[in-house]
Amino acid sequence: MAESKQATHGIGYRIRRRLIKEWLLNRYLYLMAFPAVAALFVFHYLPMFGLVMAFQ
Known part of the structure; x- marks a missing residue:
C-alpha cells in the first residue's frame, strides 16, 4: 500500500516538496530582498x- 502511494506522487511531488522546503529555509532572505526588487521595478521599469x- 505504501509503495502505491509513493508511486502516485511521482517526480513532480518531490520537486515541489523540495522547493517548498528551500523557500521556508530561505524565507528571511527573500523577505529582505523583496523591498530592493520592488524599488528596482518601480523606479527603473515603470x-x-x-x-x-x-x-509615439
Whole structure:
C-alpha cells in the first residue's frame, strides 16, 4: 500500500516538496530582498511606459 502511494506522487511531488522546503529555509532572505526588487521595478521599469508614450 505504501509503495502505491509513493508511486502516485511521482517526480513532480518531490520537486515541489523540495522547493517548498528551500523557500521556508530561505524565507528571511527573500523577505529582505523583496523591498530592493520592488524599488528596482518601480523606479527603473515603470518609467519605461512613460517613455514609450512620449516617443509615439
